[in-house]
Amino acid sequence: MERPVIKSVNFNAFFGTNHVVKNVNIEIPKHNAIAVMGPSGCGKTTYLRCINRLHELTDGATSNGEMLLNGEEVYGMHPIFARLKIGMVFQRPNPFPNLSIYDNVIAGYKLNGLKLSKAEKDNIVEQSLTKAALWNEVKDSIHKKGTFLSGGQQQRLCIARAIAMEPEVLLLDEPTSALDPISTSSIEELFHDLKKNYTLIVVTHNMQQAARVSDKTAFFYMGELVEYDDTKTMFTNPKDTRTQNYITGRFS
């Protein structure tokens, strides 16, 4: 079996003394889309933020256990390097409001002080926007501010900004929860293309979205990884009663 891109071994996360992610063991294969679902407060977003070390930015937040990126300990890397390799897209589209679409895409390079020629920048902007299925819609207004775009377009711009850094893994924290159904559908379609080049880990409250977009699904409950399996199996024959109760809406 190919080495997993992300592997967690006995991974735990805490806010102070509050144990929010409990002994998670998971292997995430390359170029797959993984859905992470579970009720509010189950630790799914905390786990996601642990993968690229955003969790440690919160006061009193700690973690232990192994978090490996291609076999290398993420917590042994420089956090900036970890975040370059593991990009993130958040719930609400958050393009830099004062920057143009063009500058938003290459913002990661500018912020990290990486110098690029004009031709290199042009190429990265076009490639990233094309991969995010936005190029055709914005190529004639590339120097307008990103905030003029619709919500769905802004989210795709954020995806373009994340993939401009050529990460291995893209973390998406409820990326469509603030979008209308049409924009949601276009982002979901995009996932199918993106996973050809990246590994996607998507936290979602929308179970049908998890079913539609992911190859594998992880179900978290009260900080524990209850079940992790192929999405088709999870949605037709889940092994754990808690998973079955959650996905069939019988959770109390």
Added chain:
Amino acid sequence: MTQFEVEIEELKKEMINMWVLVESQMEKARQAMIDFDKDLAREVVLKEKKRVNAYELKIDRDCENMFALYQPVAVDLRFLLAVLKINNNLERIGDIADGIARYIIELPEPFNKDILEQTQLLRMFDDAMTVLSETKIAFETEDTTLARSIFKKDEMLDEINLKANNVVAEYIKGNPDNIMQALVVLSIIRKLERVGDQSTNIAEEIIFYVEAKVLKHHKKA
């Protein structure tokens, strides 16, 4: 209970009502055959067949609506998929009862007792009715052990069916003036064997729904 659970329960009740109706069709066809009661046979053909067909359409429509409105998963998804197929299997058993009743309507005189005895037709009818009734109980109580016992009982129906050709051929040799009746008996035996097959399919669907195991096209344990 969620609204979806309420609707699942109602669908299950509807399915059992259809089952009871198909059982009644079979029982009336059997009784009409024994008593040579053409009126009873007409009841199966004219009244009950229409009611079974109406149930089939209603259950299909209910399943379609539940797929569209609730996007069921896991055990709910398996239940609805099983109900769709069982619905179809039951409607076919209804057609079998209808077919048997039509033979009775067309027969000029009652069956000769010897041929009924020699072919074990009545015993086969009883076994088919038992199998049908036990699949209903297995569905109602989600009893997969009972569902599995159907496979063995279907084999008994298959055995009677296999022997039927020789028995009927022998009968015709001894009773060349009663060939038509012998052929009708053979046709009814074939139909009852199909009741066993449809019941086996239903039992497979019950096991799929409850245990998520697919037994179709596999040797039955």
